[in-house]
Amino acid sequence: MTGVVVLAGGVGGAKFAAGVQSALPDPAALTAVVNIGDDFTHFGLKICPDLDTVCYTLAGLENPATGWGRRGESWRVMEAAAALGAPDWFRLGDLDLATHLERTRRLRAGQPLHEIVAAFCAAWGVKARVLPVTDSAVPTIVLTDEGELAFQEYFVRRRWQPRAVGFRFAGAENARPAPGVLEALHTAEAVLIAPSNPFVSIDPILAIPGVREALAGKPIAAVSPIVGGEAVKGPAAKMFRELGVAPSALAVAEHYRGVISHFVLDKTDALQAEAVRRVVPRVLVADTMMTSAEKRRALAAGVLAWVRGARDTI
Amino acid sequence: MTGVVVLAGGVGGAKFAAGVQSALPDPAALTAVVNIGDDFTHFGLKICPDLDTVCYTLAGLENPATGWGRRGESWRVMEAAAALGAPDWFRLGDLDLATHLERTRRLRAGQPLHEIVAAFCAAWGVKARVLPVTDSAVPTIVLTDEGELAFQEYFVRRRWQPRAVGFRFAGAENARPAPGVLEALHTAEAVLIAPSNPFVSIDPILAIPGVREALAGKPIAAVSPIVGGEAVKGPAAKMFRELGVAPSALAVAEHYRGVISHFVLDKTDALQAEAVRRVVPRVLVADTMMTSAEKRRALAAGVLAWVRGARDTI
Numbered sequence: 001m002t003g004v005v006v007l008a009g010g011v012g013g014a015k016f017a018a019g020v021q022s023a024l025p026d027p028a029a030l031t032a033v034v035n036i037g038d039d040f041t042h043f044g045l046k047i048c049p050d051l052d053t054v055c056y057t058l059a060g061l062e063n064p065a066t067g068w069g070r071r072g073e074s075w076r077v078m079e080a081a082a083a084l085g086a087p088d089w090f091r092l093g094d095l096d097l098a099t100h101l102e103r104t105r106r107l108r109a110g111q112p113l114h115e116i117v118a119a120f121c122a123a124w125g126v127k128a129r130v131l132p133v134t135d136s137a138v139p140t141i142v143l144t145d146e147g148e149l150a151f152q153e154y155f156v157r158r159r160w161q162p163r164a165v166g167f168r169f170a171g172a173e174n175a176r177p178a179p180g181v182l183e184a185l186h187t188a189e190a191v192l193i194a195p196s197n198p199f200v201s202i203d204p205i206l207a208i209p210g211v212r213e214a215l216a217g218k219p220i221a222a223v224s225p226i227v228g229g230e231a232v233k234g235p236a237a238k239m240f241r242e243l244g245v246a247p248s249a250l251a252v253a254e255h256y257r258g259v260i261s262h263f264v265l266d267k268t269d270a271l272q273a274e275a276v277r278r279v280v281p282r283v284l285v286a287d288t289m290m291t292s293a294e295k296r297r298a299l300a301a302g303v304l305a306w307v308r309g310a311r312d313t314i
Numbered sequence: 315m316t317g318v319v320v321l322a323g324g325v326g327g328a329k330f331a332a333g334v335q336s337a338l339p340d341p342a343a344l345t346a347v348v349n350i351g352d353d354f355t356h357f358g359l360k361i362c363p364d365l366d367t368v369c370y371t372l373a374g375l376e377n378p379a380t381g382w383g384r385r386g387e388s389w390r391v392m393e394a395a396a397a398l399g400a401p402d403w404f405r406l407g408d409l410d411l412a413t414h415l416e417r418t419r420r421l422r423a424g425q426p427l428h429e430i431v432a433a434f435c436a437a438w439g440v441k442a443r444v445l446p447v448t449d450s451a452v453p454t455i456v457l458t459d460e461g462e463l464a465f466q467e468y469f470v471r472r473r474w475q476p477r478a479v480g481f482r483f484a485g486a487e488n489a490r491p492a493p494g495v496l497e498a499l500h501t502a503e504a505v506l507i508a509p510s511n512p513f514v515s516i517d518p519i520l521a522i523p524g525v526r527e528a529l530a531g532k533p534i535a536a537v538s539p540i541v542g543g544e545a546v547k548g549p550a551a552k553m554f555r556e557l558g559v560a561p562s563a564l565a566v567a568e569h570y571r572g573v574i575s576h577f578v579l580d581k582t583d584a585l586q587a588e589a590v591r592r593v594v595p596r597v598l599v600a601d602t603m604m605t606s607a608e609k610r611r612a613l614a615a616g617v618l619a620w621v622r623g624a625r626d627t628i
Binding site for chain 1: 358
């Protein structure tokens with residue numbers, strides 16, 4: 001068994017994947033399998049926020065101020081479009097737009113998404129392999145008390161304020177994993193679930209037929225995105241509450257029950273370790289706050305060493 | 315009868331329309347009916363080069379260095395896209411891209427093209443009315459000795475080097491004039507055909523069912539785009555030669571035989587006036603080189619005064 005797979009969504013997933021990439025002697029040993037449930041079409045362009053965030057971050061091109069988009073971004077196009085009455089609730093930077101334009105052109109020319117991502121990663125100098133979990137469109141729909149909302153309508157336009165009552169991954173049952181995904185899972189020595197949103201970053205990956213089955217029987221470690229009862233970023237804690245569950249590392253572990261063999265919770269939540277051990281056999285307490293490149297590398301290195309059989313505290 | 319209609323294509327059409335707009339006491343009395351035959355889809359975006367050139371020029375936003383695109387343009391998006399391997403044969407500036415993005419968004423939302431153009435003109439402060447000749451897609455196909463080429467493939471990508479043997483306006487027979495076009499033609503005191511390319515700027519306008527009929531019986535003046543046997547800009551002279559006709563003002567007049575009642579040729583070609591009079595009843599010799607805002611205004615004012623019944627030389 002060789003290689004490490006990280007299942008990743010947005011900013012937390014991108015940072016954790018970058019940590020793993022920097023912690024591995026050979027960065028090419030990392031395969032990031034990325035959520036495509038928040039992909040959508042805007043202005044006629046195909047936009048893949050999670051894939052782009054992961055790629056930009058692995059390339060060192062990410063915007064550290066926002067966590068999404070590109071470093072050194074400018075806003076010439078959006079400003080001129082806004083003067084024509086264009087909606088600006090989803091901000092598209094000039095450099096970021098270039099990605100969407102060329103991706104859209106290639107998709108319309110028939111190139112599958114995973115090949116496009118590979119070409120972009122080569123151009124940006126990404127050493128790890130990045131795979132969309134599927135080449136199919138499987139849009140996440142948020143079921144709210146106002147009805148069904150397309151993911152970006154809920155997440156960006158409405159700033160995740162509607163009350164979530166459930167989630168749907170439209171067409172997942174007919175989607176196939178992108179070429180390379182199942183192979184990477186089968187051959188990986190370990191699969192790491194990044195501290196991404198369980199409901200809308202990781203579950204859409206697990207919903208693609210074949211993915212759960214490919215995880216069976218190998219070390220699967222999840223890092224909690226809930227620290228101190230709140231999400232490090234985004235709506236994960238709010239979603240837990242709206243679904244009737246108190247947000248906690250334990251709640252995350254229970255969410256992944258049956259999928260994971262290992263669970264990493266933040267030192268802030270060390271007191272929950274005992275309870276989590278009743279849900280997941282192996283539990284690690286670590287500093288999971290990836291506030292610097294060094295800290296994300298250290299977290300990844302510690303998790304990898306632990307999954308490979310070393311100590312239970314880092 | 316009130317109002318003036320200009321039939322216009324690219325840069326020459328935009329400059330002439332701007333001249334007419336500035337020569338009229340009420341600029342809103344001008345309706346520019348614009349070619350849409352060179353519209354195409356690129357990177358998933360609907361691009362309307364002639365409409366944009368006319369609108370930018372009427373708004374005073376045009377790039378004087380290129381004749382197309384916008385003043386103060388930048389190229390952040392295209393440079394970043396080229397780094398991903400994007401084709402760069404059709405240059406898309408950042409400000410120009412904003413137009414394409416918002417037009418594409420509105421078209422996909424179901425807004426007809428003529429309404430979009432009107433909204434953009436309002437935002438840009440254009441006082442004249444600009445109408446696409448039709449809301450339908452009627453792409454110009456250039457028949458060449460290499461086979462059929464989509465217009466922008468021929469015009470920009472191949473720099474109009476393939477030999478033209480004919481032109482086709484795909485789907486014209488089923489297109490309908492955009493709302494307002496026939497009304498503007500019926501009520502106009504005069505229709506002016508700008509010094510645009512007869513084959514690929516004006517003929518695609520005349521090919522829309524109803525347009526030729528609406529022109530019947532009123533003063534229709536064409537300004538020659540051929541001066542001294544060459545096109546002021548673009549492939550018009552080359553096209554005449556490839557079709558077996560020596561390019562000249564006379565050849566342009568013969569091309570429009572049966573459509574126009576008045577013809578304007580450049581003073582350089584004054585010796586052709588007699589021959590042209592055997593094709594078109596009224597002929598004006600003028601300085602048609604629109605090298606400044608004042609010269610394009612003077613040309614337009616002179617043509618308008620002449621069509622209204624004044625002297626035959628300006």
